[in-house]
Amino acid sequence: MSEVDKYSEIVFMVSKNVEQKYQDIIPKLNSVRGDVTKISLVDGESLKNIRNYQKIMRVLVERQVSRRSLLIYAGGGTVGDLAGYIASTYKRGIDMIALPTTLLAQVDSAVGGKNGINFSGVKNVIGSFYNPRMILADTRFLRKLDLSIVRDGISEIIKYGAVCDHTIMSMLDSQMDIHDLMNGDSLTRIISKCIRTKGDIVASDYYDEKGERNVLNFGHTIAHGIESASKNEVTHGNAVATGMLAEAYIGEKMGITGREVRLKIQEVIGKFSISLAPLNSLGLQNMIKYISNDKKASDGHVSMVIPEEIGKSQKIRASVKDIFSYMKSFTDSYNLGN
Ligand SMILES: NC(=O)c1ccc[n+]([C@@H]2O[C@H](COP(=O)([O-])OP(=O)(O)OC[C@H]3O[C@@H](n4cnc5c(N)ncnc54)[C@H](O)[C@@H]3O)[C@@H](O)[C@H]2O)c1
CATH class of the missing domain: 3.40.50.1970 (Rossmann fold)
Known part of the structure; x- marks a missing residue:
């Protein structure tokens, strides 16, 4: 020191x-x-x-x-x-x-x-x-972090892998499970890769004026709706994981995201035993109400970042009505009941 x-x-x-x-x-x-x-x-x-x-x-x-x-x-x-x-x-x-x-x-x-x-x-x-x-x-x-708190961090690492840098996704691919990740040799490399990835994005738009930082919000538009609707009962990691999967699903329905991208996100979420939020019992209407009051929403439309392929994304705007119907179909197909 x-x-x-x-x-x-x-x-x-x-x-x-x-x-x-x-x-x-x-x-x-x-x-x-x-x-x-x-x-x-x-x-x-x-x-x-x-x-x-x-x-x-x-x-x-x-x-x-x-x-x-x-x-x-x-x-x-x-x-x-x-x-x-x-x-x-x-x-x-x-x-x-x-x-x-x-x-x-x-x-x-x-x-x-x-x-x-x-x-x-x-x-x-x-x-x-x-x-x-x-x-x-x-x-x-x-070393002594609760696994639920570790998962909050892993969800953000999956985010970097899904929309910022495909090499981070490959690093996650080579882990067996959460214990392998936390106790293995790759942890330091993964953390420093994430720090550099976020650092580069932030350096291009430090004051968040040009929209370059938007990519870091992947999964977070839906996640904030989930956290608010659950009064923060759903952990940040579970909310972000559900949000990433839902936003990839929406992207797929809009013809932007390849099916394999959603399946890869689903696979890594499962590998690290991150639970999806019980959307039905939280109430989709309730959740959508929070999303449409979000600072990223205006004129009945919401902005979100959608993956195109692993490591690459685009920003879209969709109507609250369309998001509701996509989320209904997402909830049904993933059976996110109680
Ligand atoms: N500034 C930013 O860019 C930015 C980005 C993302 C999130 N955030 C903020 O970060 C906050 C969440 O951070 P967090 O998830 O670290 O939560 P936290 O600071 O509440 O820590 C979570 C829990 O972990 C415990 N803990 C901390 N270090 C530990 C350790 N080494 N071993 C065992 N237990 C430990 C804490 O006591 C606490 O109970 C939110 O307020 C969020 O808004 C800020």
């Missing part, structure tokens, strides 16, 4: 859960410098709110943390999103080092500069673009 020597002080924001589970690998910052402000956090979506933002800001102000200090965070996407917003706004920005500790955070949320907190019932409505100085994705942090 010699990179930290040039800073006057260190603020260390860490997930309490991660701290308890990984005492052996959490950086011992006190041995590097004496002046460390440690802030332990109960993570999860409810962390990302304005009260917690204020509480942490108050600590930094009371401790007179200077502009030449460094913020280091260790945690999943929720800690990263809050820490990024703190680092970008405290004294108009202090340097940050990211230690993402979930698979999703390592392959996705720690990369790309977006951060944010939830406000007035709207997710990530307050936030900024701010890159860390360094991201240290250490796979030793992934």
Whole structure:
């Protein structure tokens, strides 16, 4: 950690859960410098709110943390999103080092500069673009992750493979199952490939102005509808997997997506034992209502990214009415009842 020597002080924001589970690998910052402000956090979506933002800001102000200090965070996407917003706004920005500790955070949320907190019932409505100085994705942090949380990350990896880079899909093809992936030699290569893939997309449109980042939303239009309709009972990974399969199905019906693309997505979802959401019991009407209120919807139409072939996609707009009938036929053909 010699990179930290040039800073006057260190603020260390860490997930309490991660701290308890990984005492052996959490950086011992006190041995590097004496002046460390440690802030332990109960993570999860409810962390990302304005009260917690204020509480942490108050600590930094009371401790007179200077502009030449460094913020280091260790945690999943929720800690990263809050820490990024703190680092970008405290004294108009202090340097940050990211230690993402979930698979999703390592392959996705720690990369790309977006951060944010939830406000007035709207997710990530307050936030900024701010890159860390360094991201240290250490796979030793992934050893004690619940498999359901691992699957949230795997769904995002499948996304990169399906619409961004076919070599990621080939890397997933060569895994036997979730245990093989998490314990095998390829994990580090897969994570770094995903980081580079997202990094390249983000570099072409850092401020999300040209639509280049849209490809990263594959599966997420339907997934957000599922998450909202289920009041977040369906995990993010299961919602995204269902969304990717449904959006590939819609693409196939529209004559854009090859059948083999949907079947490949279906195969990898099955290989990693990711469950599909029970769309019938969530209520298709209910789900479509959330999709049509999404920020990507206007004039009764919804935008989505549809795969053409593995690793290649296009953006389409479809009417809410058509999406409803495609989703009805998708739900029936996959027997997504209760
Ligand atoms: N900024 C972005 O670009 C971006 C992109 C995608 C998602 N996100 C955000 O990321 C968040 C989700 O992130 P997440 O899935 O990492 O959730 P999370 O931060 O809530 O972590 C999930 C769970 O894993 C536990 N955990 C964390 N690290 C662990 C470890 N090493 N071992 C064992 N348990 C561990 C946590 O305590 C928590 O219970 C959402 O708020 C989402 O909005 C942001």
